[in-house]
Amino acid sequence: MENKMVRIVRHLCMAGLIYFIPTPALTQSMTPSDSLLQQRLEEIDQKERILERKWELAQEDATAKSKQTAVAAAGKDGFNLKSADGNFQLKLRGYIQSDARFFGADDQDSYPNTFLMRRIRPIFEGTLDKHFDFYLMMDFGGGSATVQDAYIDFHYVPQMRLRFGKMKGPIGIERLQSGANLLFMERSLPTNLVPNRDLGIQLHGELAQGAITYAVGLFNGVVDGASADTDVEDGKDIMARLFLLPFKNNDGWLQNFGFGLARSSGIQNGTVSAPALTSYKTPAQLTAFRYRSDGTAAGTVIANGKRTRMSPQAYFYNGPFGILAEYVISEQVVKLDAANRKLGNSSWQVAASYMLTGQKLTFKGAALSNSFNPKENSWGAFELAARLSNLSVDENSFPLFADNAKSIQEINSIGVGINWYLNKNIKFSLNYEQSTFDRGAAKEADRVQEKVISSRLQLSY
Amino acid sequence: MTPQTKCIKSLFSFFVFCLAFTFSYPALAQKKPTTLLNVSYDPTRELYQDFNAAFAKYWKEKTGESVTINQSHGGSSKQARAVIDGLQADVVTLALAYDIDAIAEQAKLLPPDWQKRLPHNSAPYTSTxxxxxxxxxxxxxxxxxxxxxxxxxxxxxxxxxxxxxxxxxxxxxxxxxxxxxxxxxxxxxxxxxxxxxxxxxxxxxxxxxxxxxxxxxxxxxxxxxxxxxxxxxxxxxxxxxxxxxxxxxAEPTVALIDKVVDKHHTRTVAQAYLEYLYSEEGQEIAARNFYRAHSPAIVAKYAAQFPQIxxxxxxxxxxxxxxxxxxxxxxxxxxxxxxxxx
Structure with a gap:
């Protein structure tokens, strides 16, 4: 802009001088006064050139300085502070989910209809001195304050990262998806059998340009589906996961096809006051299964030895279509009074999705480009979702270790949903999920079918 | 052993194999060609374009090893400042000894007596x-x-x-x-x-x-x-x-940045790079690019190019x-x- 101004001034000066030069002066030999005029013209030209050059140098200097200046940015990806060399960085992110759950065919009021703040999660993440990343995520959802994730990642070479702290255990594939990028409002039944957040140390990374993802770690060993901040006994779990995307670096339709296997193994021993066993929940997050527990040694089932989990898993995404499948089996030796038994519970799910508005789907969610703006006939993006899932409790659990009148033996669930992405930050979800149960009610009856309509407004940044 | 257990064991074996592959992968990766960064002053672009090509050829013939030399140019003191602030120079070829002294003094990346390590006080060519x-x-x-x-x-x-x-x-x-x-x-x-x-x-x-x-x-x-x-x-x-x-x-000087070459494992090639500036070929390249050489033969060959001052x-x-x-x-x-x- 200023450069243009300088040029304009230059041209005006030239035009002015030419105007005042008598025409004969241009055609006849130069007189002394003409020579003076010529000299003056050259001086003005030099001054103008000097001004332009100074402007250029000032621009170069400003550009060089801008490269040394820390960057503060705000946008649809959140808020970011970054040093000029990128070695120090702080990102402020987060998401809030406001839910409503309404149960149908519930004449006996078995299931409570409710509004709730499912997740309120501010996230602080960043980098210190290039090689150290940190991640801190709190959760104030449901009226309580929890540290969900708090870890430090040390990385010196891109293929290996060493993580210390509280993090997701690397077993369930759906568990590894961010809570803000889920297809359905609630994760499916297999997530009941995999660790949520655990404390430990994990080596992980990507190889072959992301075609191989691995993680292996030593953790306290939380019970199925749970998080914990401390361990009450010495037993630890080793967890490992290997996930392959064999065609990731090709352009074909299999580029986003991946499969893998995760496994954990450890010794876990509970006590009457801390049995080290879990309960399982329905898709509406209501408890459907729990081991016997009455606070006495004779009436409380406790973990008593080896626990293993294994989960083959896969996904495939191509254009607007995506499908994800996982199977989990969790085995644990349990004890009730003098009785010991190894019980194995298993679960699976298959979930498919399709972007009605054509956006590309990946494991990390939809690649959104258009925002809600009716004046420009833009309504955002719409996604259809469907899933089938099952959870089976080891039949040997009954009747000794669990009460059939209170705990189900099997859940079969079918769900459909629609997600409306108003933009990259706002998402509205509407889900319907119907679950049928085997046992779980008195007199060897089945628990009442669960039909839940849920909605969620999510803000993420 | 039940079929389910067999299946689990097979899957686990596969998993262990994949994990072993995963960890051995970096070791299997092909060795990258050696790269040097020469941080220099403003008008040496043409000199080092010629010299780098000649040195890469010489080094390949001598050792069989490929070497790529990247160049960075700017005002000499600004370049020294960049190295002090973390620019990973394997070698510096700057306009004056004081700028390299500053790197030695402020960042301790090379010893204070660096100038004694090469002939002619580490000035392979001169100018005026x-x-x-x-x-x-x-x-x-x-x-x-x-x-x-x-x-x-x-x-x-x-x-x-x-x-x-x-x-x-x-x-x-x-x-x-x-x-x-x-x-x-x-x-x-x-x-x-x-x-x-x-x-x-x-x-x-x-x-x-x-x-x-x-x-x-x-x-x-x-x-x-x-x-x-x-x-x-x-x-x-x-x-x-x-x-x-x-x-x-004017005596532009050159030096090896010890801490960087040790970190990059490039000391041998970086040292050879600087020494090659003193070779007959290095001296001729300098003279061809209008720098005054030390080699008597090259001085004589290019005598007409440089006026007596x-x-x-x-x-x-x-x-x-x-x-x-x-x-x-x-x-x-x-x-x-x-x-x-x-």
Whole structure:
């Protein structure tokens, strides 16, 4: 802009001088006064050139300085502070989910209809001195304050990262998806059998340009589906996961096809006051299964030895279509009074999705480009979702270790949903999920079918 | 063993195999070719383009190893600052020893006696300063005294950021001292007048060339002899080189950055790279790019290219770089005093 101004001034000066030069002066030999005029013209030209050059140098200097200046940015990806060399960085992110759950065919009021703040999660993440990343995520959802994730990642070479702290255990594939990028409002039944957040140390990374993802770690060993901040006994779990995307670096339709296997193994021993066993929940997050527990040694089932989990898993995404499948089996030796038994519970799910508005789907969610703006006939993006899932409790659990009148033996669930992405930050979800149960009610009856309509407004940044 | 257990065990074996592959992958990865970063000053682009190609060929023939040399150029002091601030230079080839001293002193990346590690005080080639004027020399510039006449516009870079600018300044100061019987005050007045005639301060030698040649500013450019010879070669009709009656022997110096080469495991090749500058081929490449070589054979071969000039050294007149830097170019030094007055 200023450069243009300088040029304009230059041209005006030239035009002015030419105007005042008598025409004969241009055609006849130069007189002394003409020579003076010529000299003056050259001086003005030099001054103008000097001004332009100074402007250029000032621009170069400003550009060089801008490269040394820390960057503060705000946008649809959140808020970011970054040093000029990128070695120090702080990102402020987060998401809030406001839910409503309404149960149908519930004449006996078995299931409570409710509004709730499912997740309120501010996230602080960043980098210190290039090689150290940190991640801190709190959760104030449901009226309580929890540290969900708090870890430090040390990385010196891109293929290996060493993580210390509280993090997701690397077993369930759906568990590894961010809570803000889920297809359905609630994760499916297999997530009941995999660790949520655990404390430990994990080596992980990507190889072959992301075609191989691995993680292996030593953790306290939380019970199925749970998080914990401390361990009450010495037993630890080793967890490992290997996930392959064999065609990731090709352009074909299999580029986003991946499969893998995760496994954990450890010794876990509970006590009457801390049995080290879990309960399982329905898709509406209501408890459907729990081991016997009455606070006495004779009436409380406790973990008593080896626990293993294994989960083959896969996904495939191509254009607007995506499908994800996982199977989990969790085995644990349990004890009730003098009785010991190894019980194995298993679960699976298959979930498919399709972007009605054509956006590309990946494991990390939809690649959104258009925002809600009716004046420009833009309504955002719409996604259809469907899933089938099952959870089976080891039949040997009954009747000794669990009460059939209170705990189900099997859940079969079918769900459909629609997600409306108003933009990259706002998402509205509407889900319907119907679950049928085997046992779980008195007199060897089945628990009442669960039909839940849920909605969620999510803000993420 | 039940079929389910067998299946689990097979899957687990596969998993263990994949994990073993995962961890061995970095070791299996192909060895990358060696890369060096040469952080240099402004007008050496052409010199090191030629030299790097010759060295890569030589090294491949000698060791079978491929080497890629990346170049970075800018005002000498700015480049030294960048290395101090973390630029990962395997070698530096800067305009003056003081800038490498600064790297040794402030960042401790190489020992203080680095200059003793290579012949000729680690200066594989030398140069000097001269003047470039426009065709027919309209301002009739013949020597330093002509530069301080009113109405003469001089292009020289900023001594705070540029190596050649400091050489220019000291050459002028040395000339004034000699012509005024060593009177420092007269020398200061001379330099003050000289800088009053400088309309623009570029950050480096190449920037000053751009100002004079491409932007058409100024009556005279004071710059490296090698830079002026290059301009003259590219524009033989438009410019004339003026050799002053007295100038300074400029000694651009080179050094290995010990801590960086040890970190990159490039010490051997970096050392060979610098030593190759002293080889006959290295010396000829320098001379071909208008730098004054040390090799007697090359000096003789290119004698016609370099005019005879009376030269003094920085040690003779200023007592070395450390002293000259402190008095003239440190913050609040003589240059700041005269330039701020302007």
């Amino acid at each position: 300063l001269a003047f470039l004027v426009r065709k027919n020399n309209p301002k009739k510039i013949k020597d330093w005294d002509d530069l301080i006449k009113p109405g003469v516009s001089i292009i020289t870079p900023n001594p705070k950021t540029s190596g050649v600018a400091r050489w220019n300044y000291l050459a002028g100061w040395g000339y004034a001292l000699k012509n005024n019987n060593g009177d420092e005050q007269k020398a200061k007045e001379f330099i003050t007048k000289l800088f009053k005639n400088v309309p623009v301060l570029d950050s480096g030698a190449r920037g000053a060339t751009t100002t004079f040649v491409e932007r058409g500013i100024g009556d005279v450019l004071i710059n490296w002899e090698n830079e002026l010879l290059l301009i003259k070669k590219l524009n033989p009709e438009n410019y004339e080189i003026i050799v002053p009656s007295l100038s300074i022997l 009376n030269l003094f050294t920085i040690d003779d007149v200023f007592g070395g770089w450390q002293k000259a830097q402190k008095i003239h170019f440190s913050d609040g030094g003589v240059f700041d005093q005269i330039y701020l007055q302007k």
